[in-house]
Amino acid sequence: MAEERITLAHGNGGRLMRELIEGVFARHLQHADLDVQSDAAPFELGGGTPYVSTDGFTVQPLFFPGGSIGALAVHGTVNDLAVAGATPRYLTVNAFIEEGLALADLDRLVADLAAAAREAGVAVLAGDTKVVPRGEGSGLYLATTGIGVRPAGVELGLDRVRPGDSVLISGPVGDHGTAVMLAREQFGLRGELVSDAASVQGLAEAVRTLPGLRFLRDPTRGGLATVAHEIAQARTATVRLLEAEVPVRDPVQAVCEMLGYDPYYLACEGRVVAVAAPEAAEAVLAAWRALPEGAEAAEIGRVEAGPAEVVLETELGGERVLEELEDDPLPRIC
Amino acid sequence: MAEERITLAHGNGGRLMRELIEGVFARHLQHADLDVQSDAAPFELGGGTPYVSTDGFTVQPLFFPGGSIGALAVHGTVNDLAVAGATPRYLTVNAFIEEGLALADLDRLVADLAAAAREAGVAVLAGDTKVVPRGEGSGLYLATTGIGVRPAGVELGLDRVRPGDSVLISGPVGDHGTAVMLAREQFGLRGELVSDAASVQGLAEAVRTLPGLRFLRDPTRGGLATVAHEIAQARTATVRLLEAEVPVRDPVQAVCEMLGYDPYYLACEGRVVAVAAPEAAEAVLAAWRALPEGAEAAEIGRVEAGPAEVVLETELGGERVLEELEDDPLPRIC
Numbered sequence A, B: 001m002a003e004e005r006i007t008l009a010h011g012n013g014g015r016l017m018r019e020l021i022e023g024v025f026a027r028h029l030q031h032a033d034l035d036v037q038s039d040a041a042p043f044e045l046g047g048g049t050p051y052v053s054t055d056g057f058t059v060q061p062l063f064f065p066g067g068s069i070g071a072l073a074v075h076g077t078v079n080d081l082a083v084a085g086a087t088p089r090y091l092t093v094n095a096f097i098e099e100g101l102a103l104a105d106l107d108r109l110v111a112d113l114a115a116a117a118r119e120a121g122v123a124v125l126a127g128d129t130k131v132v133p134r135g136e137g138s139g140l141y142l143a144t145t146g147i148g149v150r151p152a153g154v155e156l157g158l159d160r161v162r163p164g165d166s167v168l169i170s171g172p173v174g175d176h177g178t179a180v181m182l183a184r185e186q187f188g189l190r191g192e193l194v195s196d197a198a199s200v201q202g203l204a205e206a207v208r209t210l211p212g213l214r215f216l217r218d219p220t221r222g223g224l225a226t227v228a229h230e231i232a233q234a235r236t237a238t239v240r241l242l243e244a245e246v247p248v249r250d251p252v253q254a255v256c257e258m259l260g261y262d263p264y265y266l267a268c269e270g271r272v273v274a275v276a277a278p279e280a281a282e283a284v285l286a287a288w289r290a291l292p293e294g295a296e297a298a299e300i301g302r303v304e305a306g307p308a309e310v311v312l313e314t315e316l317g318g319e320r321v322l323e324e325l326e327d328d329p330l331p332r333i334c
Helices: A015-029 A069-083 A103-120 A175-185 A201-207 A223-235 A250-259 A278-289 B015-029 B069-083 B103-120 B175-185 B201-207 B223-235 B250-259 B278-289
Strands: A049-057 A087-098 A123-132 A140-150 A166-169 A213-217 A238-242 A273-276 A298-304 A310-313 A319-321 B049-057 B087-098 B123-132 B140-150 B166-169 B213-217 B238-242 B273-276 B298-304 B310-313 B319-321
Touching: A015 A087, A015 A103, A015 A123, A049 A069, A049 B087, A049 B123, A049 B140, A069 A087, A069 A103, A069 A140, A069 A201, A069 A213, A087 A103, A087 A201, A087 B049, A087 B140, A103 A123, A103 A140, A123 B049, A123 B140, A140 B049, A140 B087, A140 B123, A140 B140, A166 A223, A166 A278, A175 A250, A201 A213, A201 A278, A213 A223, A223 A238, A223 A273, A223 A298, A223 A310, A273 A278, A278 A298, B015 B087, B015 B103, B015 B123, B049 B069, B069 B087, B069 B103, B069 B140, B069 B201, B069 B213, B087 B103, B087 B201, B103 B123, B103 B140, B166 B223, B166 B278, B175 B250, B201 B213, B201 B278, B213 B223, B223 B238, B223 B273, B223 B298, B223 B310, B273 B278, B278 B298
Parallel strands: A087 A123, A238 A310, B087 B123, B238 B310
Antiparallel strands: A049 A140, A087 A140, A166 A273, A166 A298, A213 A273, A238 A298, A310 A319, B049 B140, B087 B140, B166 B273, B166 B298, B213 B273, B238 B298, B310 B319
16 A cells, blocks of 8 residues: 555545545544444434534644644644533544545554544544645645533633633643644754644543633644733733743744744644633642643733733743734644 | 735734634624634534534535535535435534635635525534645635434435335436536536536425435435445445436536536536335425425436446446446546
8 A cells, every 4th residue: 555646536436435435534433433334424412512613734744743634633623622611522524635645644644533533532423535636735634523512510711701810821832833843844953842732631621610710722823822812802801921930841942042933822732721710720730730741731821901912021020012923933833 | 805815824823814714704604603712612402313424625616607615515514414314503614725815705605605504504603714825725625514413203324225116316417517517627618507506405304204215315426326336335236227217407418428428427416316115206206396406306216136236227228337436537526
């Protein structure tokens, strides 16, 4: 299979497409509920409020230190459900495959997707593949939709955030953006830099029922600064971040300084930002730090009455306004 | 807006992306349940069995006689739910937008999508946009996931098909494939040829509770012949189609003869194939013919004990085996 490549005929609905679905997608994704002969699939939800989320993935390169577009397509969508307070249950997958992609690469990417889905406890219920002509699609785009259930009693939302609330993050920012950028640009200095791409379900479930928790969000495209802007704009309030408290790994800081990026705007794919009542902040930190993926969790700022802006209090005691993202610092990061 | 074009910064999570979401997607898709500030959306299902379906869309050109990729992205997914016997309720939308696409074109396409969703009675609950570099994406790819509910008492499936059953179709085959091909190739002879792209929900709901109905399927990629192959393979049976009975419009027949295509392999996007017990065939025909979109419904063949193949009985009384689709007759048709 290593030398076989995708052709346009793999997308035409006929024999080759059937073999591709059976030989690659169904083989990796097989479970009791997956029926590749059907165009629609039944599912069960049980109690709670059903939630749905959806995301597209165009990351370049397709494989990067710490992950691949296959795993990312699971994490990105599952994480949106998790930060809504829901437990992810099901996934649908759309693949736009470029003519000429090596079948062996596609196979590895679908295997990554299947492994991430198993780990997150989600079953792939339905999927579709399209093949696009060589030169379009840069290998593979994926789009996934996730369905989950939010248990009774979990109440989160931007509308619950108020001045005085604490802002927390589950780990260092900028790892994913920096790792992908270095993998792409062949700088030869990727070293210890690995994407943080992972399911945040454990982090979300550890805190979603804590009294005083207001809001969770995963800082993907646009990073921490963009989540802070969403909060500021939704509540017409000032979000103050403390530079001394926001965890940034040394190699991320070094690469950003060298190349002129701001880690606060770089995508994370395995972190959670929480807003909590001040008296609940310690409980959030404790719950996160009890998990391996939350060992570096930190309280990084607060919401204040004031104009809808994001202010960074620098380590030297000064203040800098973090503007809303304008130009693209790093396209194709997710 | 007519001269504005999509830039990579429209996909970066910052201000331009927010304005694109609010100014184009939210404007057309607005309803009480759509919250563009949230990454996951709650929904309700009520009684019955929940169903999910998903599909990707890469049709070229983006606009064609009788439709556009925007409307098609609704119909394709909604129709998969309808032929599973479910009533479509919700939709998620992923857009992969090519840098350089005119904002006015994107706006028209999203307006088409919104109109088709309203018509089908589905609410768009969640969406995501990615921008890919110029030269990739050929303007716009869409991926949609539909969620619906199958009422109690509706029982359909390939596993219910048996020898002796009747095969029926709700209208002429090949309209969509031919219309898109002519729009693309600029043959200058499109004339009265219009895609059949439409919701088949009315057709499905008219028959889904009829006693003796076994199976419904919409013949999209690979057309009628490919659906017949799915039936033949799933049941290890012969599907016999009667050339004299399969409705094909004259201009479709003429174009296919001129260009060497077989209309039985061309995609339909608004037709339904039904398999029913022989004594139920008349009831299916009557229910379909009572609808404007089913006026040309016909009984076109039967399932027979025999090898897993598809046989066409020609108008002259001969027999021809319809092979499983191999090469792609018409890429990028949906």
